[in-house]
Amino acid sequence: MKSSYSDNGGQCIEWAPEHAAAHGVVPVRDSKNPNGPALAFPAPQWAHFVQYAKGQAA
Template identity: 55%
Template sequence: MTDKPHWHTSSYSNNGGNCVEVAANLVARHGIVPVRDSKAPAGPMLNLSAGAYSSFVAGIKAGRLRTS
């Protein structure tokens, strides 16, 4: 296993580039899921705990995180 993030986007991210990338390969060793803007790969990233990322995804699936 490596400490370098292996970035990927969802297969559902076919919306003109407004998506995020995640690097789930760091969960097992470090307990984090890095997240970044796919339009700015050299920009900042958020390191979410595995639990916070799981809650985030569950919130999206449940429709609790809507844009205005």
């Protein structure tokens, strides 16, 4: 999934939330380098990060 803000000059990431259901991790990579390395975050920690980034952290 690519950020809806990805037309900002390439300063974005891509992530695959659907991967979490099958593997329990969410891979994240630089959208400018789709064949490069990806970081794999445990699904619960990624969900917490997204909530925090949206300003909804508890």
